[in-house]
Amino acid sequence: MLWQAIGAARDLSRVHEIASVLIHYGFSDLVRRVGLGKVLERAGRVLHWRTPEEFAHLDPPERVRRALEELGPTFIKLGQVLAARVDLFPPEWIAEFGKLQDAAPAAPFDHIRAQLTEDLGQAPEAVFAELEVEPLAAASLAQVHRARLADGRTVVLKVRRPGIRPLVEADLHLLARLAELLEAEASELRRYRPREVVREFTLSLRRELDFAAECRNAERIAANFADHPEVVIPAIHWNWCGERLNVQDYVEGIAGRNLAAVDAAGLDRKLLARRGAAAVLKMMLEDGLFHADPHPGNVFYLAGNRIAFIDFGMVGRLSEERRHEVAVMLFGLVSGDSEAVADVLLEWRSGDEGDSAADPERLRRDIDAFVDQYKGVPLKRLDLGAMLSDLMALLREHGLALPPELSLLVKAFITLEGMGRQLDPDFDIAAEARPLLQQVLLAHRSPAAAARRGWRSLGDALELLAGLPQDLGSLLRAGRRGRLRLQIDVVSLAQAVDQLDRAISRMTIGIVTAALIIGTAILMTVVRDPALAGLRTFGLLGFLGTVLGGLWVLLSIWRSGRR
Template identity: 45%
Template sequence: MLKMVLVTARDRARLKEISSVLIRYGLQDIIRLLGLGSLLSGAENGGVQQDNQTLPARLRAALEALGPTFVKFGQILATRSDLLDSSWTDELDRLHSQASTLPWSELAAQVTADLGAEPHKLFAEFDNTPLAAASMAQIYRARLHSGEAVVIKVLRPSLAKTIHADLRLLTYLAETVEQQSPTLARHRPRQMVRALATALNHELDLTHEGNNCERIAECFARQPEVAIPKIYWQWSSKRLLVQEFLPGTAPENPQQLAAAGFDGPLLAQRGAQAFMKMVLEHRLYHADPHPGNVMALAGNRVGFIDFGMVGQLSERRRNQLLLLLQSIAERESGGIVNTLIAWSDSDPLDLLDLELAAQNFLDKQASATLTLGKALTDLLVMAREHQLAMPPDLVLLFKALITADGVLHRLDPNFDIIATLKPMLQQVMLQRYAPDAVQRRMLALGAEALDAGEEIPQTLRLLMRRMKRGQIGADINVKNIDQLSKALERAAVTLAIAIVTAAFALGLAPYLMHASLRLWGIPLFPALGGLACLGGVLLLALRLRR
């Protein structure tokens, strides 16, 4: 409670702004659910009526109105079919980060300070009319004196303060949910918020985007069919990024691409190979490959832009993904079950039920052209139905894969990504089990075993010394130990009372037996003693039976 007071005191203005937006869209129940009902006083009827919209649609509109933090959070939830049903995920999938354009007068001073000079003097050409505007930044066109066309990405001013306040409030909310709802706690909301915070903090520093862009460009240095923009560091900074302009066409419409002379199927194949190479080979991938960030370039080249959100996979997670994709491609349920067990920490698991669900999942993918986005969505639905908690680090990966698959089918509605993936999967698996790779893993395993072996003698000496001194202790965690402790305490109290009572009874019995007090001619104290004895025997028998 104290923490809530401190949070609301620090971010009171932002909290009221969030509440007013939720009220405006008729989402008062969410405010009450969050334990913030006091903010509704006097404002119950202050919202705009949204009777013609569904609850998911109103939530989507409210998230868009609340700005980049909540838009990003909603976009992540849109991929969580393991948490929400399709009525919510389909609506949240429509979230976009478009925002009203800020006039140049509000950005001119910041841009000049970051560049060190007025842009009209620094560049041969500069257009102060935004090429695009989003909730995080605005994009401007320019041309260098050397002739190269560039784009300048400028962060909106005073953005960090609002985002940090939002993240603090979401952190408190996640902690509260984990404490009060065991059902939701298994989905690890605090980890979800931490992942969101990491992504947003990186987007607040454009040097991260520039570094990500260069790292991925190195992966495709020998593949001219894939284009990554060049970064001009001499003019870039934390709030401003100057990069090469890629003159391309967004893959919104296959007919439009065909009319412009592009080969949609070839673009889809190259795009799929490029994206899966990021994921499977380099384990560093574009995490937001929507149609605005993937371009069709002259010569049927594929261009990727906007590397503000980049995901990275551990080798272990990559290997699990390999097993899953290969199992889907080969329609083999065992690998799917093993992957889900590795990803979920839910307990207990009904293995037979899970195997049946995996087979049913494969039956749903029985069409000739398998869609990866649909397959992953169905997998998340299966996880929700069987209450399997998916790791939060997979959320970004699944979001990227589902989004990329949607773009590929815009390029080629008949695109079969599994047919494209099979050769890549085989190649990566062969590389993983090649003699050199196996030798490296064996050497690493041997080094770890050797290090552990060197510690064994010292550990045994310490153990023997403590055993000789009688200093061995054990920390045992017994389930329901609190209930056991209370039961033992009650039994001890009962036993103590019984012993004290028996002692008094034995001491007083000789005197009471010789008492002459009678009732209807019956000795009173012997009769009471007999009844008490009978009652005690019956009570003891009842307790033993229970």
């Protein structure tokens, strides 16, 4: 399997680099267990297995974070995705992943000019009245340049780095193979669901590489806020946008991190906190398309206490049914309805937890105890972000994981409350969310919504009935041709059959060994049996057979006990 991984990546040097970095940060045991070291040594690559003393005292989360930083853009992006999996990783890991900053040295403008000319259809100087060759910011996938249009409007150009996609795709292929190896060889890492995380990360990163998708996300969210002048989404200039280029209005405002400038500009912090919370909650619960990374770097404060959001490369999507479930869960937390919270969380199970998943009744009892401790607490003293963090810890304890879009929502919700409390220490997100939660719940129960769900169910039923004759015909034809098979896979039954098979094998060998003992005793009394070293030959052979059979039975029992 490992050779397939290397063949898929087509880059033995990259495999060597990954293995070397992991060993450097103290993960040599992991490298050995997945077989990377053995294969690289066969290929003539020498690995130094000693961990430097400077990293020996670091905690595992910090060592992982440093290793991801050293491995480059794809792995930094992976760490940023892991920072959203609050349902899989405890707070100390999430905090370390949150430190990963996607920054990189800017590429000289001459290196991107040819690609920019190709995407614009003509030379940049022919399109823009002014273009700053020094970038405003540079990250691993793109860099941003400011420009001015002929009509005087200031815009920014987000340009994808030339040649970055093949490098990212090679790393993604290698990550997929390594995730398979981790699940197969490192049992203690299975609860982190490496294959699921890598699948989610691959989809997210490929969407992020497509700047046209980011432009579409921005336009959809801008349309949702068309009647909200207090929320600003930069306009997209589609004449020049594409997969590798995003041209949008420049936002002239105060960065979300610069609270001193907010005070100096005379803006109302409390109003900004409420408006920001209302905007993100509307995205989540009303629109179903939300900014999945609303950290201070993606938020700007404008004159008139307006708020601007930028960078829609990472968004979350929630269906109408999901939004209703989120509203039920959050309202259950706020109102102390533990039964509703438990029902939703059990519904959200990914379905592949296996034996690690807890008993539903035990989960209900734990959730009831969790929610009960907040009953009677005034709404303004209720820290909803902390409640969600504690709830995720409870899910981890029970071996449950959220679907990816919901883990993004929880992370965005926690980030949102943190930003609100930075602006206003008395910020109460529970009070801000409650009216909208009630509105979503009432809308779900409205006659129009019920009728819409009814028509949808009726359409599904009619479609099923319409296809039933064809499906039955296919089933009968398969039966006539002898191709109809029924496969039932019962895991517990398979394990019982396997144990029974091993027990019967041991019993058979034990019976044969006992028969050999009796036969050997009889043969030793036969005078005509030729002697070898003073012992009867056939008796000696029978004795050796009994010893081997007995050792096999003892070894089998010992190995079974270890399993």
